[in-house]
Amino acid sequence: MMKKRNGFRAAATLAAAGTLAFGLSGCTQYDTTKPSAARKADDAKPAAFGTVDCRKAKCVALTFDAGPSENSAKLLDILKEKQVPATFFLLGKNHIAKHPELVKRMAREGHELASHTWDHKILTKISDAEIRDEFKRTDDAVEKLTGKRPTLMRPPQGRTDDHVSELAKEEGLAQILWDVTTKDYTVPPSKTITERAVKQTHRDSIILLHDLYKNTVPAVPGIIDQLKAKGYVFVTVPQLFAPGKPVPGKIYKP
Template sequence: MNTRYAGIAWTGSGYRVEVVDDAGRRAAEPSDWHPARVAELISWLEDLADGQSSLSIILDSTNGLLDGPMTAAGLDVYRADPWLLPPRPPWGSVPADRLAEQGRTAPATLARITPDRGTLTGREPEYHDYLERSRPIRAAMTQAGRCFEHGHRETRSVALTFDDGPDPVFTAQVLDILARYDARATFFCVGHHVAAMPDLVRRIAAEGHELGNHSWSHPFLPDLTRDQLHEQLDRTTEAITRLTGEPTTRFRPPYGSLSPEVLASLADHPSTLTMWDTDSLDWTRPGPDRITANVLTTVRPGSVVLLHEGAGDRTQTVQALPAIIEGLLTRDLTPVTVSALPAAPPA
């Protein structure tokens, strides 16, 4: 069976797809896709994997929004790491044709992304090493008020946070549930989706929720230069501010990825690193009951809870959310925005 190779690059306005066959011939006309049309893009890619050909999809490490929905759909998705590729342009990922060619000429160099391990499949040791070396710097930032992990433990409130949106399907469902319980939350949005789905961003703000910055394209931050990191943050903040009139200073790093170099790059940026202390692990899609239990067995007064409503199939998160909120209310814990949590006293 022949293989087709689809390189997918992100640009400021959407995704660029180029497809080649085993011989390097163009197997489909280059196409551009709006970020709100990912479901259609997946269907189009599925059609390319016909009975005569298989399909390999290649992304780079700065494109962290597509692997979730694509692996959930059963597509074969691979990551080409920076040391295999030419330098990225000032804004955007490695070009799509170069990604497709990397897949065609050197498939063994690629990391296959799996649904249970996510975008960083194969780079977990590196990820954890970066986190460990960042720990003392992060602690100092927390002491200085530049990093927020949880609120005061004597408060009777909890911050629910949702990453990777807005999403054309799941954000509205999450907002409907929050409205049913008169609950408030913080949405850490990616700029790529903010620019593509402005009405959802306006609705989040209009219904009393908080908007945070989750980068533009959901990259693995240690792969960025200082200027690239700042541009990811600044463009996302500008997009949110244009729509809501309110700038955001809260930044949540994709994957929670940090390194000493990333923290040094953030030292002169006017953002507050916003992490979490309760992880639902909903991105692994373990089932709504497991997601609920992951939250309710570890949450404490003042906790910041990590959930997702974008960049994948978030049906289980939506199904779990009512039980999570009801479990919090039963414990007299009110869901609020992160900024509404009283700060913890200095250690």
């Protein structure tokens, strides 16, 4: 039987987290932590693509949900050409399972691989056993292909709560939300996707995109070029938090 989950925490906990977020249902509350707060820890080191110090640099993280897809190879070509790392929140069913070589290439080229669950189920509406299965199957699949188990997860549609966080902690996963969305799932023109991303981005932003939609990948070069011209440096999500690191069971949002 599924447990009812509405996490309400005392206001005193907000000082540490920095932000109180509301679930898309309008009733669920949970604490979130900003990248700048995560950087105050000192137990992690920057990873691939150099040693950018986001305590000083104007960093931004480019993230892609629900891949790999038939468009991922072209996206990886663009990222390689422009020397930009990304964080990929991968789906298991019909994605990791269908495109294993793309998963291996993402890892080989220095990108961060994370989980977007196995079957894109809304985690706040399913049982604990199903949630654990959504996490474990995806993590197992990525680890089998790359030798590295994901430490980050993005809940489908951003729908989460404190109980999902507890189960994510069991699996060793931190949840990563976003502050920049282009609504590319509505398939607007590539130019519009670029404009929306650039307009919303600020220091420490986490940009949400989906490479499975046909107009998204063509928008990426413009996003990169225009943000670089504004002085932004692209990093993976873990790099954005360095020298701290995402903590399993916590929810992060700029």
